[in-house]
Amino acid sequence: MHAVERILARAAGKESVTTGEIVNCRVDLGEVNDVYLQTVQSFYEMSGRKVCDPTKLVFLMDHYAPASTIQQAENQKQFREFCQKQGIEQFFDINQGVCHQAMVDNGLVYPGMILVATDSHTTTHGAFGAFGTGVGATDMAVIMVTGKLWFRVPEIILFRLEGTLPKGVFAKDVILRIIGDLRADYGIYKAIEFTGPLLEHLNVSERMTLCNMTTEIGAKTAYIQPDEITLDFLRSRVKHDFQVFSTDPGFKYAAEHTFSVSALKPQLAAPNSVDNVHALEEFIGIPIHQAFLGTCTGGRVEDLAFAAKILKGKKIHKRTRFIVVPASRGVLLEAMAKGIMQTLVEAGATFVTPGCAACLGTHEGILASGENCITASSRNFPGRMGSTEARIYVGSPASVAAAALEGQITDPSKYLD
Amino acid sequence: MEKVVKGKAFVFGANIDTDQIYPGRYLELTDPKNIGRHAMEGADPDFGKEFEAGDVIIASTNFGCGSSREQAAIALKSIGVGAILADSFARIFYRNAINLGIPLIVCPKIHDQVKKGDKVRVNLITGAVVNETTGARAQAQPLSDFVMRILENNGIKPLIRRQATEA
Numbered sequence: 213m214h215a216v217e218r219i220l221a222r223a224a225g226k227e228s229v230t231t232g233e234i235v236n237c238r239v240d241l242g243e244v245n246d247v248y249l250q251t252v253q254s255f256y257e258m259s260g261r262k263v264c265d266p267t268k269l270v271f272l273m274d275h276y277a278p279a280s281t282i283q284q285a286e287n288q289k290q291f292r293e294f295c296q297k298q299g300i301e302q303f304f305d306i307n308q309g310v311c312h313q314a315m316v317d318n319g320l321v322y323p324g325m326i327l328v329a330t331d332s333h334t335t336t337h338g339a340f341g342a343f344g345t346g347v348g349a350t351d352m353a354v355i356m357v358t359g360k361l362w363f364r365v366p367e368i369i370l371f372r373l374e375g376t377l378p379k380g381v382f383a384k385d386v387i388l389r390i391i392g393d394l395r396a397d398y399g400i401y402k403a404i405e406f407t408g409p410l411l412e413h414l415n416v417s418e419r420m421t422l423c424n425m426t427t428e429i430g431a432k433t434a435y436i437q438p439d440e441i442t443l444d445f446l447r448s449r450v451k452h453d454f455q456v457f458s459t460d461p462g463f464k465y466a467a468e469h470t471f472s473v474s475a476l477k478p479q480l481a482a483p484n485s486v487d488n489v490h491a492l493e494e495f496i497g498i499p500i501h502q503a504f505l506g507t508c509t510g511g512r513v514e515d516l517a518f519a520a521k522i523l524k525g526k527k528i529h530k531r532t533r534f535i536v537v538p539a540s541r542g543v544l545l546e547a548m549a550k551g552i553m554q555t556l557v558e559a560g561a562t563f564v565t566p567g568c569a570a571c572l573g574t575h576e577g578i579l580a581s582g583e584n585c586i587t588a589s590s591r592n593f594p595g596r597m598g599s600t601e602a603r604i605y606v607g608s609p610a611s612v613a614a615a616a617l618e619g620q621i622t623d624p625s626k627y628l629d
Numbered sequence: 630m631e632k633v634v635k636g637k638a639f640v641f642g643a644n645i646d647t648d649q650i651y652p653g654r655y656l657e658l659t660d661p662k663n664i665g666r667h668a669m670e671g672a673d674p675d676f677g678k679e680f681e682a683g684d685v686i687i688a689s690t691n692f693g694c695g696s697s698r699e700q701a702a703i704a705l706k707s708i709g710v711g712a713i714l715a716d717s718f719a720r721i722f723y724r725n726a727i728n729l730g731i732p733l734i735v736c737p738k739i740h741d742q743v744k745k746g747d748k749v750r751v752n753l754i755t756g757a758v759v760n761e762t763t764g765a766r767a768q769a770q771p772l773s774d775f776v777m778r779i780l781e782n783n784g785i786k787p788l789i790r791r792q793a794t795e796a
Contacts, residue, residue, distance in 0.1 A: 234775055247656045250699055258789040276657070283657040332697040332721055348699030348725035350785060357789055362775075396644050397691035401720050430694060432720055485644060572696065573653040593648040593695060595671045 214368050215457040216403045216435050219343045222457075223326045229365045231466075236362050239268065241320060242355040243329035245311050246273040249287045251330060252294050254353035263298050264359035270302040271295050272314060277306035277567035280575040309540025309566030312336045312424070312508040317542035319449035323438045323456045328352070328361060332427045333508050333590065338404075338434030339419035340442055341456060345433045366403040366432050367466035373410035375474030380625030382518075383418035384510060384588070384608040386410075387425040388479040390471060392489025400430035402466065405459075410473055411436065416445045417514040424509050425590055428486040478623060480586075481606035484594045492611055495621045499531060501583040503616035504597070505561075506537025507571045510588025510609045513546045519613035520555040522627040528560035529619025535577040536561040537569040561616075573597045579604075586615045634711040634732065635750045635761075636684040638743045645672055645688055646695035647722060651704045653696075664700050665707030682709030685749050689715065689740040693722025702726040712751050714739045714758065714769065727776055730784035734758070736769035753780070 213221070213228060221229045223237035244251045255263070263269060271291055279285035288306070295303040308314040312333055315321050323341035327334060330352050337344030347361070355361050371390065377383075404426045411419070419441075423434035436442070438456045478492040505511065505519055516538065528534045536556050538544040544566050547553045557563055562577075570577030571589040573596055579585050581601035588611075592604035605621065614624035649671035651664070658664050669676035669686075686692075686705070692715040693701060702725040705713070712732040716739065726733050732753050739758065743749060747762035756769035772780065782788050 247698060249659050250703070253659070254786065258786050259794055281657060283659075287657060287659065330697055330699075332695065346697040346721050348697050348702065348721060348728070350699060350728040351724055354728075354785060354789055358792065396694060397717060397719075400691065400717060430691060430719055487644075572656070573648070574656065591646075591648070591695060593646045593671075595652055596648050600671065 214459045214463050215341070215437065216343060216368055216433065217365060218457040219324055219326065220363060220365055222324070231365050231367055233365045234362055235365060236360050237326055238360050239328050239355050240325040241268055241270060241327045242352055243270040243272060243311055243315060243327070244352055245275055245330055246288055246291060247275045248330040248349045248352065249290055250349035251352045251356065252290060254350045255356050258353055258357050260353065260357045263300065263356045266298055266300045268359065269300050269356065270304065270315065270320065271300060272304040272308060272311040273306045274308065274310050274314070275568045275572065276574065277565055306565070306567070307541055309538065309543065310508040310511070310568055313512065313539035313543060314541070317540050319451055322446060322450045322452050322454040323442070324454050328355060333424050335427045335431055335434040336420050336424040336508060338423035339416060339436055340446065341436065341438035343433050346427065364401065366401055368403045368405060369399065370465040370468040371404060371406050372468065372470040373406060373408040373473060374470060375410060375472040376413065377473055378476065380478055380610060380623065380628050381473065381476050382608040382610060383414055383421045385476055385479040386471065386473050387422050388481055388489045388606065389476060391425065391429050391481070391487050392479070394429055396429060396485065396487040398429045399426065402431055403433045403435060404431045405435040407437065415514065416441065417512040420512070421509060428590060478608060478611050478625070480611065481592055483592055483603040483605070486591060486606065492607060492621065492623060495605065496623065498621045499584060500586050500615045500620055501531065502533045502535060502577060502579060502585040503612045504535050504570060504577060504585060504587040504589060505609055505612045506539060506569060507589040508539055509590040511537055511539035511543065513543050513552070515588060515609035516547050516552045516556065517550070518610045520552040522610060522613040522624060523559035523617055524555050526559055526617055528616045531619040532616050534561045534616035535570065536563050537576070538566045540566050570597050586612050586621060588612045632754050633750060633752050634685060635748065636711040638685055638687045638745060638747045638749045639676065639680060640740065640743055640745045641672055641686065641688040641692070643689035644691045644694055647693055647698050647701040648695055650693065650701040651698060656698060656700060661703050661707040664704045668704035668708050680708055683711045685711045685751070686713045687715070687739055687743045687749070688713070690717045692718050694719035697721045699725045702729050702731060706731055714751065716740055727779055728785040730780055732780055734769045736767055739767055742767055
């Protein structure tokens, strides 16, 4: 069996599972964000009275942090009241940042767990050997009522990453290239495991970015076998006991792909699809009106640090608005302590509250028609960040910072000596 | 649940994401009627004016990709979509829609056989699809027993409600 299958089997109380089988799994942690008041509505529509286990739920206000309309404020108020009434102590309010980073910061994510959240980027937690998957409101309400959720045991695909990353090329460029090669529907319903010698050189932040973006090829979950890098990171954070599952030697994957990164150049997903991926050099000179650095995909300390390295002692281009959103409160604190925020704000960055911000086109940096944006987030669907007439390029945090500096798309490598 | 769905077709391409089905700026809305007013607005601003309850949506691959927002499925449920037929569906949207009792039919190459406004008839039990306007026929993948049980109960809520009440 594969480690992912072992995780599902353990949670379903079974010795083994097979591909395609539908299993009902106990969920170790269910996380609800503030876009999903429907979870509470569905809970009551299912005649829910008390949640199955309040210690296995987290409510987190990140998409509308802080509220910018009365309706958003009303929704958040209802969440606060619901959690109080239900005795849910893990209520993280608007000061925590994006759920995927905040849960990690707070030590809630560990290997072998089943983590279900009302957010498609829950695949992120494969970076820790967790089974993380996104669902909608009604599925989450089922977890709130029963503590369990059904899953179809997925086919598992192996991505082997080889070589070393050239200067100016990051995990974000690697996963963009993979999405471009395999296309947006390649991994629907599948689990994707990353392996290979490159992983030894990728820190937790870079691994989270890889796993985060697997949802853009449709994956159900992602997985990286926990190693010393993972365990070192988790040791100081996680209090919960956990078990690291492993994969049988000779396990037969549904497909295997090898990617060599040594010759890779910075990549961009061009409008209007995440799989419309080309070398960044094809777009050099395109004027940029907004550069957006942040989110669960590209707003960690390491991401902001590369931006600071590029912008230290310089000023952003006068044509460009440079919006910086640390992924979480923890990221913000560390970025402040290291002088990173100071550098970015001095360079002309507009700093906004840790959270999802403009990534999903609700607030804090909405795009006007005719504007070009380069973003370290994950999606460039039509209208994703505002006007459907805006054009969004998805790239690495370094590519975003370099574009803010020059006011146009440019290769970040030259600023990273 | 109606075993046979019949309606006029609204046809979309590949990778219709949930931002197009239900734009992010409306996510704060909570009343299904209000949510329904913005169905498919990001893909076709005139969709709401032309769509009538019982009509069907036809798409190419990966319909419903992107965000997990259940509002995308709620919007389509709210306006009374009869069924959605596509070459393939993104997984979270698939779960969301089935949970709400919307028949999602995987029917390879269906997108090439239907034009906007064609009358389409789908037998949910057998998976037989007929384009009544052109006479073209297609065979969809039959729904699994597991999914069928949810649809026959008009979504997963009544099933869980029974469980919650019995507990």
